[in-house]
Amino acid sequence: MENDAQLVARVQSGDQKAFEELVSRYRERVFRLAVSILGREFVPEAEDVAQEAFLKAHNAIQTFRGDAEFGSWIYRITFNQAMNLKARVRFRAPHEDVSALDQAVARDPGPEQQAETKQRAQALAECMETLPEVYQSSLRLYYWLGAGVTEIADLLDVPENTVKSYLHRARQLLHGMLKERGYSCD
Amino acid sequence: MTEPLNESTPDLLPHEMGIDQLLRQSMSASAPSLSPDFDRRLMRTLNRRSQPFDRYRRILLTSYALVSVVTCVVVMRGQGLAWGPVAGMIVAPLILVATARFMRRTTKSFSA
Numbered sequence: 001m002e003n004d005a006q007l008v009a010r011v012q013s014g015d016q017k018a019f020e021e022l023v024s025r026y027r028e029r030v031f032r033l034a035v036s037i038l039g040r041e042f043v044p045e046a047e048d049v050a051q052e053a054f055l056k057a058h059n060a061i062q063t064f065r066g067d068a069e070f071g072s073w074i075y076r077i078t079f080n081q082a083m084n085l086k087a088r089v090r091f092r093a094p095h096e097d098v099s100a101l102d103q104a105v106a107r108d109p110g111p112e113q114q115a116e117t118k119q120r121a122q123a124l125a126e127c128m129e130t131l132p133e134v135y136q137s138s139l140r141l142y143y144w145l146g147a148g149v150t151e152i153a154d155l156l157d158v159p160e161n162t163v164k165s166y167l168h169r170a171r172q173l174l175h176g177m178l179k180e181r182g183y184s185c186d
Numbered sequence: 187m188t189e190p191l192n193e194s195t196p197d198l199l200p201h202e203m204g205i206d207q208l209l210r211q212s213m214s215a216s217a218p219s220l221s222p223d224f225d226r227r228l229m230r231t232l233n234r235r236s237q238p239f240d241r242y243r244r245i246l247l248t249s250y251a252l253v254s255v256v257t258c259v260v261v262m263r264g265q266g267l268a269w270g271p272v273a274g275m276i277v278a279p280l281i282l283v284a285t286a287r288f289m290r291r292t293t294k295s296f297s298a
Contacts, residue, residue, distance in 0.1 A: 023229075027220060028219075040218075047221060051224070051231065120208070121212045140213065144215070146217060171209070172202070174205055175204070
């Protein structure tokens with residue numbers, strides 16, 4: 001099986017099939033990164049971001065000299081693309097959708113407890129929106145998309161210890177913010 | 187490359203257990219996946235965008251460019267300009283556009 005560098009060289013010489021191979025290798029990870037940045041409410045938009053990232057990569061592939069891995073390059077394009085879109089849709093409501101909140105509620109018996117759980121989940125969603133983007137992305141990748149630390153490090157192009165620190169710091173911040181709002185996390 | 191959902195969080199400090207559980211609970215919705223026709227749509231868009239101008243558009247643009255150049259030359263010569271400045275004024279914008287395009291592509295690839 002050809003490696004990425006060989007495929008890139010083939011794309012640069014005009015081989016469309018090689019680009020299709022690169023797309024099939026990276027589409028899922030690119031999409032996961034996009035959706036982790038944009039959140040649950042924006043799954044269709046994340047797909048558009050993934051598509052646009054590949055189109056941009058294809059347009060600029062002649063200038064790709066292989067100083068970095070193709071993966072890091074496409075993830076960087078995706079990250080920037082998703083951040084641009086997020087900046088444009090920031091006015092929209094918090095990303096945590098109602099179905100997720102309802103699922104959380106369904107596990108707790110009693111109307112009072114249900115209301116409390118729902119409010120806490122809503123507060124958590126709001127607090128998450130205030131975290132730095134890389135923290136939000138790490139949390140979604142880890143807790144929602146089931147990514148491991150290694151995969152997150154690969155997608156965000158940071159060392160694994162940095163991902164651990166993002167997750168740790170994000171949890172600490174969320175804990176503090178929820179406590180400030182009067183919700184217990186214990 | 188979808189990994190199974192993490193069963194336990196490594197390096198979790200005791201006071202983080204609660205928030206860890208809360209995060210798991212609030213993000214328990216199933217992970218989304220790409221539409222099955224993603225590749226097909228992408229390649230279709232790619233082909234559409236990279237399609238060269240059709241014959242009609244090319245003829246139209248070339249004619250427009252030629253008429254513009256001839257008009258410019260006639261007008262400038264009519265104003266008494268020598269051939270040197272006339273040629274310079276026609277070629278300079280083209281060089282400027284080509285340079286700007288090159289610079290933009292270089293910057294884009296650098297930032298990408």
